[in-house]
Amino acid sequence: MTCRNAMRLVFGFSTALVLASPLPLAAQDSPGPMFSTPASRSTTGAPILIDPNADGNGQIIDSVGGKTQTRPAGTSDKAQKPAQAQPSMTGAAAEQFKQWALQCVELGKEPARCQISGSTLSGDGKQVILVMSLAFRPDGKTVAMQMAVPLGVALKDGVKINVAGGYEAAMALSRCTPQGCLVEGAVEPALVEAMKAKAAATVTVATPEGKAIPITLSLSGFSDAYTALLGRHADAKKASSN
Template sequence: MSETSSSVLTRMGAAFGSMPPALWRLLLVLAVFLVGGIAGWIGRGVLAGPADVPTMSVYEDWHLLCPALKTKDGACEISQDVYEQRAGERLARIILAKEKDKSMVMYVTVPLQVLLEPGIGLKLGNDQVRVYQYKTCTEEGCLAVIPVDDQLLASLTKAQDAGIDVAQPNGKAAELPFSMKGYADAYGAFLNNEAKRKSWWRRLWS
């Protein structure tokens, strides 16, 4: 080491050695925060999980569509489209989702060619047919909004077969069967996503 370099290091050592203890402690704390912050950002990038993006999952005959976890007031929805097998025409759409007040509802949309006054019937397994009134009709079809309570949730979970009863223009009833295959798994995934959204850990790192 040259004499000049040695002199510089000697002066630096003397300067640090003459620092008051309080200043030393302050510098040490700042150094710890700096190192910790850098390590945190590196660790977060390395250990981060899958990207937080909207997802769609298929559970046999049911679909689960979920917005990104960071989406404010976001909620998943479970859905199934009911088709006429031979012509491939969609006969009904069923969606289960949560309203802004966190209540669970089922949206059932059927073709426009139905009588409105008799309402719509929901048949689940051996349960008595539940009858509801239509809320509105648009170019997409006629919509019934069904409140989903614990009893209806239980019926949906245990039902092996299901159908929608509508009244045709001639007054005769028609049943539009829909599948319950995969519903239990779709609803389980729905609840799991809801739990993630409520997680304090997720909110902390979002």
């Protein structure tokens, strides 16, 4: 896959970006997938936060490879707006900051939109089991997060995140797609500061049987990636005001 094609997949409502990452991703010690759902359904991909036409959860999201689509729960074919032509997109290769990457795309004449992503692979390196992505919301004022965990987790238990004692919180799962179940929402400044200062975070999910499954997310390079995201956002604001 070329860098250009990878960018089209990512920013064209796809979730397969992390599979094209130029550097090895952090891996769990487990020998393989932690959940029993088929790999074709349980493999998570990089969540997309920068859809220029939506500021919520109503957009259609392509599955891995862009072959199928899934709608958030509670929507129907009749409720969906007629499909609109996608704006022309051009993008550059992702900037790598150790285990985190910055990806940007230019949508026609609009300023570039960017996100940063970090991921974790299963021990055998065949499955992405966790993805966290951060990006500015379309209003340009707040940073939003999407975190994808594998299908097969206990939804009512949500997700617990612990950033090496620097930040700890329980987060609800908002919805599931064929690529995984998602935590979505605004990012607390305390979480960002902890991620900048610590080496790793532990994201814990639970199986339906109640077994806690900790997943380690490397934060190596996060601080530099976040600084780069802020810089790109400032550049975009300046460009839009000219």
